[in-house]
Amino acid sequence: xxxxxxxRSAPKTGRAETVKQGELWIGDRNFCVTxxxxxxxxxxxxxxxxxxxxxxxxRIGRQRRVGTSSTGAVYEQAGRIRRGDEELHVRLVTVKxxxxxxxxxxxxxxxxxxxxxxxxxxxxxxxxxxxTIETALQQIAEALRGEIKTLAYPKAALFGFSIxxxxxxxxxxxxxxxxxxxxxxxxxxxxYYLADEIRATYRGMMIVLKPEFWRGRYGHLSxxxxxxxxxRLAEFVKWSHFRxxxxxxxxxxxxxxPKTNRNHVSTQRVLEACYDGSC
Numbered sequence: 001x002x003x004x005x006x007x008r009s010a011p012k013t014g015r016a017e018t019v020k021q022g023e024l025w026i027g028d029r030n031f032c033v034t035x036x037x038x039x040x041x042x043x044x045x046x047x048x049x050x051x052x053x054x055x056x057x058x059r060i061g062r063q064r065r066v067g068t069s070s071t072g073a074v075y076e077q078a079g080r081i082r083r084g085d086e087e088l089h090v091r092l093v094t095v096k097x098x099x100x101x102x103x104x105x106x107x108x109x110x111x112x113x114x115x116x117x118x119x120x121x122x123x124x125x126x127x128x129x130x131x132t133i134e135t136a137l138q139q140i141a142e143a144l145r146g147e148i149k150t151l152a153y154p155k156a157a158l159f160g161f162s163i164x165x166x167x168x169x170x171x172x173x174x175x176x177x178x179x180x181x182x183x184x185x186x187x188x189x190x191x192y193y194l195a196d197e198i199r200a201t202y203r204g205m206m207i208v209l210k211p212e213f214w215r216g217r218y219g220h221l222s223x224x225x226x227x228x229x230x231x232r233l234a235e236f237v238k239w240s241h242f243r244x245x246x247x248x249x250x251x252x253x254x255x256x257x258p259k260t261n262r263n264h265v266s267t268q269r270v271l272e273a274c275y276d277g278s279c
Contacts, residue, residue: 019043024114026130029053032111034083041088041113048127051092051109057081059092069124072097072107076120079111088113093120140164143192144171171195173230178242181234190244197242 019025023045032052040047051057060078067074075094080087093110100106112123140146146164148157171194172186179186221229 019045021045024048024126026127034081037081037090037111037113038083038086038088046112046114048110048112048114048123048130050127051111055081055111057090057092057111063092063094066120069095069121069128071095071099071124071128074120074124081111091120091123093123095124136168139191140168143195144168167195174234177227177230177234178237178239181231181237182239184239188244189242193242193244 019040021044023043025040025045025047027047027049029050029052032049032055034055037047037049058080060080063075063077065073066076073096075096077092077094079090079092081090082088091112091114093112094107095110096107097105101108108127110123110127114123140161144164144167146161146168148160152160168191171191174194175186175189175191178184178189218226218229
């Protein structure tokens, strides 16, 4: 089964033509739209979407707990989505999280048409996998500057993206070594802080210690020996220097009331008043 993971851009071509039989489409709540879900189901494909508040779904029966995932308790309930005289039977998988999301949500509801042989816990892990891929791409783009700002030939752009992709994998090895040495969680370490530290010290180290030194020191080590060396060096790293800064849930915007009652002043009128000397 081919999984297509997306979150920021909808398919460019017609949705019914893009979806192929046997595929699994995984996306966030912005794509949880009735017409799109029906398009996927009609092509004999499957979906896992985070429930959008505007999706009209009828819940059937009671919600029951089916186990736990790596992020929290998993519950399942049957559901039905109507479109005119048609109806689409779905499963509602709810994950009640151990820790809130960055938006302060304590639970995530997923809508899927996968058959019963795919457990609710497996569905929750598949969606979590989509999120980790998106997070990785965001870190590659921002912390490792993986997106070329100027125009480039396709092969050059692909090569330019491949370099930070390899660097991201290397940083995750470093994260794993640091977390193991300090008995912590690798996900608590910041890719940005690590990349910034390497970026700041790299030039100086290459001046003091030439490439030949590094090849002679580490080039002959086996993977097991290199892992042991990484763990030894990781003990000297200060965990607090590279830990992510924890921020609280986002505050809702203040209620400014209806737009018709706001005292809005045109910038042009203010400038005109100043030119007239009345401001």
